[in-house]
Amino acid sequence: MTGDTPDGDLLLRARGLTKTFGDFTAVDGVDFAVRRGEAFGFLGPNGAGKSSTMRMIGAVSPPSGGELRIFGLDPSTDGPRIRARLGVVPQQDQLDQELTVEENLWVYGRYFGLSRSQVRERAVELLEFAQLTERAKDKVEPLSGGMKRRLTIARSLISAPELLLLDEPTTGLDPQARHLLWDRLFRLKRQGVTLILTTHYMDEAEQLCDRLVVMDHGRIVAEGSPRQLIEQHSTREVLELRFDTDDHAEYAGKVAGVGERVEVLPDRLLVYAHDGDAAAAEVHSRGIEPLSSLVRRSTLEDVFLHLTGRTLVD
Amino acid sequence: MSSTTAPLAVRVSRLLPVPAGAGMARMLVERNVRSYKHGWIALVTGFLEPVLYLFSLGVGIGALVQTVTTDSGEVPYAAFVAPALLATSAMNGAVYDSTFNVFWKLRYAKLYDAVLATPLGPRDVAVGEIAWSLIRGALYSALFLLVATLAGTVTSWWALLALPAAVFIGFAFAAVGMFVTTYMKSWADFEWVNLAIQPMFLFSATFFPLETYPPTVQWLVQLTPLYHGVALERALMLGQVDAGIWWHVGYLVALGVVGLIGTGRRLEKLLLT
Numbered sequence: 001m002t003g004d005t006p007d008g009d010l011l012l013r014a015r016g017l018t019k020t021f022g023d024f025t026a027v028d029g030v031d032f033a034v035r036r037g038e039a040f041g042f043l044g045p046n047g048a049g050k051s052s053t054m055r056m057i058g059a060v061s062p063p064s065g066g067e068l069r070i071f072g073l074d075p076s077t078d079g080p081r082i083r084a085r086l087g088v089v090p091q092q093d094q095l096d097q098e099l100t101v102e103e104n105l106w107v108y109g110r111y112f113g114l115s116r117s118q119v120r121e122r123a124v125e126l127l128e129f130a131q132l133t134e135r136a137k138d139k140v141e142p143l144s145g146g147m148k149r150r151l152t153i154a155r156s157l158i159s160a161p162e163l164l165l166l167d168e169p170t171t172g173l174d175p176q177a178r179h180l181l182w183d184r185l186f187r188l189k190r191q192g193v194t195l196i197l198t199t200h201y202m203d204e205a206e207q208l209c210d211r212l213v214v215m216d217h218g219r220i221v222a223e224g225s226p227r228q229l230i231e232q233h234s235t236r237e238v239l240e241l242r243f244d245t246d247d248h249a250e251y252a253g254k255v256a257g258v259g260e261r262v263e264v265l266p267d268r269l270l271v272y273a274h275d276g277d278a279a280a281a282e283v284h285s286r287g288i289e290p291l292s293s294l295v296r297r298s299t300l301e302d303v304f305l306h307l308t309g310r311t312l313v314d
Numbered sequence: 315m316s317s318t319t320a321p322l323a324v325r326v327s328r329l330l331p332v333p334a335g336a337g338m339a340r341m342l343v344e345r346n347v348r349s350y351k352h353g354w355i356a357l358v359t360g361f362l363e364p365v366l367y368l369f370s371l372g373v374g375i376g377a378l379v380q381t382v383t384t385d386s387g388e389v390p391y392a393a394f395v396a397p398a399l400l401a402t403s404a405m406n407g408a409v410y411d412s413t414f415n416v417f418w419k420l421r422y423a424k425l426y427d428a429v430l431a432t433p434l435g436p437r438d439v440a441v442g443e444i445a446w447s448l449i450r451g452a453l454y455s456a457l458f459l460l461v462a463t464l465a466g467t468v469t470s471w472w473a474l475l476a477l478p479a480a481v482f483i484g485f486a487f488a489a490v491g492m493f494v495t496t497y498m499k500s501w502a503d504f505e506w507v508n509l510a511i512q513p514m515f516l517f518s519a520t521f522f523p524l525e526t527y528p529p530t531v532q533w534l535v536q537l538t539p540l541y542h543g544v545a546l547e548r549a550l551m552l553g554q555v556d557a558g559i560w561w562h563v564g565y566l567v568a569l570g571v572v573g574l575i576g577t578g579r580r581l582e583k584l585l586l587t
């Protein structure tokens with residue numbers, strides 16, 4: 001393929017990538033690279049700039065600065081060629097409300113230049129995957145939110161893309177549908193499809209992503225595999241303490257020094273410690289009486305909280 | 315940074331004001347055909363208006379006026395208004411789709427946001443929608459031509475060219491209609507469309523010859539696209555064809571091309587943010 005990168009398996013590279021809207025900087029000079037076959041995630045609180053970045057990668061939003069190469073091509077000049085190889089699940093479903101469920105798949109496939117017989121054939125399997133076979137002839141409007149999401153996901157796959165961009169794909173999906181999607185994504189990945197996704201669900205990020213970046217205020221504040229991020233930015237264990245109070249901050253001083261670090265949440269204190277049980281014993285020996293105390297392993301959510309000062313799902 | 319790697323064609327196309335596309339506009343036309351299968355009734359109603367005018371005016375006023383003096387002699391009044399109403403059919407069909415429907419797709423249904431995530435670019439959206447609108451205009455014209463022929467108001471074989479001519483009218487109105495629509499903020503703004511269409515319909519030498527107006531008004535009338543559509547159709551349907559029809563065709567095509575390019579640019583600005 002003529003446009004492919006000389007440096008082998010790099011599918012995408014951003015250097016100093018910036019997006020401004022008026023005087024507001026939504027994406028502030030980010031650098032990242034994604035290899036072919038990788039599953040790459042963007043985490044970050046609301047407004048961090050994830051969707052803005054995804055739209056630039058999707059070649060529908062021209063970068064305001066920096067450099068972006070997708071399949072070795074420049075999106076500002078080769079948009080159609082790039083988009084022909086992408087599957088996109090935008091944050092908001094943009095289904096065609098004047099068409100039926102199956103027509104949505106057919107017509108979308110036709111936009112990619114697929115033949116009529118090809119789109120019909122692929123739609124059968126995708127409707128099955130989206131569990132919408134029975135609704136195939138219905139209009140899109142009356143579908144439930146989760147069904148629309150499933151159709152949007154199915155639609156993104158009709159062109160058999162090399163690179164799949166998923167902006168909060170599982171928001172609004174029930175647990176069963178979410179697991180079906182994860183399973184599908186694992187299979188696509190095994191077939192060599194590259195995945196780039198954003199999510200507010202930590203379990204999803206840990207399950208799906210080989211590597212992820214945490215964004216905050218338009219910048220990348222951390223990068224690595226889920227395991228690396230936990231090792232670098234959190235302790236091995238966490239002690240969660242709940243007290244009979246409206247303001248947990250007043251207990252923060254009392255447990256200071258028990259672990260390496262204390263985070264105050266509205267409904268609990270998080271004590272970061274290498275050994276959670278030892279920390280719990282220390283709290284007890286200081287004569288502090290929490291309503292409940294729980295020791296658990298550190299998760300990505302703790303990393304997120306530490307780096308952005310916010311809980312992940314807000 | 316990219317000029318060293320971009321192919322020559324891409325570099326040239328960046329110098330021209332032509333918005334990007336993938337040459338796949340027909341897929342959007344196909345989409346519209348599919349969507350109209352669900353709502354074909356909307357197609358039928360829009361075509362009725364000019365037909366009703368033909369019978370009410372052609373018969374009613376025709377009884378009073380009987381003939382109109384044109385460059386090459388006297389013609390029956392119904393034969394005089396029929397070409398104008400044919401041009402109006404093309405205008406109506408084109409304007410309805412390129413304004414109301416496009417506005418809904420652009421602002422509410424977010425159709426083009428989804429389309430632009432595929433290989434299609436803003437030029438494809440502009441070409442596809444304008445092509446669909448002009449097809450609708452041409453369809454109305456064809457039906458009207460059939461009715462007018464059956465009613466006995468068509469006398470020249472030149473009238474066979476009335477349909478291709480209607481395509482130029484549809485093109486001009488579809489392109490300008492869609493371009494204007496990209497600037498609209500709410501449904502209330504459509505009053506402006508009516509405000510432009512209504513006087514044009516009444517005064518573009520539709521119901522009486524241009525010479526009826528005072529010279530300054532004549533000059534104004536000659537600026538409007540419907541006037542050129544009416545004049546073109548009238549020349550063909552009455553068989554009064556001379557080189558002057560190229561001037562009308564040129565005007566309509568020029569307007570269409572400007573509207574088309576302007577539409578593509580606007581879509582780029584609105585949607586590729």
Ligand SMILES: Nc1ncnc2c1ncn2[C@@H]1O[C@H](COP(=O)(O)OP(=O)(O)OP(=O)(O)O)[C@@H](O)[C@H]1O
Pocket residue numbers: 021024026044045046047048049050051052053091587
């Ligand atoms: N078209 C636009 N015009 C102006 N500002 C915009 C536009 N798009 C995004 N922004 C702003 O850019 C910032 C980043 O938005 P973005 O949608 O990228 O965030 P996000 O990380 O995807 O957030 P969320 O988790 O809520 O989806 C926000 O402050 C948003 O208001």
Ligand SMILES: [Mg+2]
Pocket residue numbers: 050051052091167
């Ligand atoms: Mg977002």
